[in-house]
Amino acid sequence: MSKAYSMDLRERVVKAVTQEGMSRRQAAVRFGVGPSTAIRWIERFEETGSVSPDQIGGHKPRTIRDDHADWLRQRCREKPFTLRGLVAELASERGLKVDYRSVWRFVHDEKLSHKKRR
Template sequence: MGAPYSLDLRKRVVAAIKGGMSRNKAAKQFGIAISTAINWARLEEETGSIEPGQMGGHKPKAISGEHAVWLQQRIRANDFTLRGLVAELAERGLKVDYGSVWEFVHAEKLSFKRKRGGWRTRSS
């Protein structure tokens, strides 16, 4: 993943645009995309700053607190399916998707493996 452009470059592009240069020409002169120059000029007009926004960051867990405790107890109690757990959590007021429940179960090492059926005997 790329890093944001330097603050120095941002300042020079916006200063050139404020000085009367077109956004298109400023983009070509500084070797950036036209849309980037337009966005930086708009950002400076709207907020007064051209600081880059945050990239990435910590994504909070979808299942936490009392829902996580309940889910751990529910999984240890008896058999389950992930889709069934999604439905049960929805009944309890927490709307999550299949992937969130799978991540929780996987992170807690609570997976449930079904027992395989016995081998069938072959008829001759």
């Protein structure tokens, strides 16, 4: 994952535009950043009064939770299933769009999977 530009650089770009009268594109060339980056920094400064970056990364809550999780637990205990089948059932019956990996992680974490034995 990329790292945010330093606050010093952000402040110098904003200062060049707001106090020295440079255009946003000229400031971008002068400080070696992309024009769209300089434009966004100036917009952020005008809106919030700060050039500090937003949070990068963080926790993303799982899609399968609450009522959907309860339904999926019950469904897995009722009859045999395939993960792709569960993805399709969640989409058609519950209106929840999830991918194969999300369903696999949920089933694995809940220890709902079983091996077929002959």
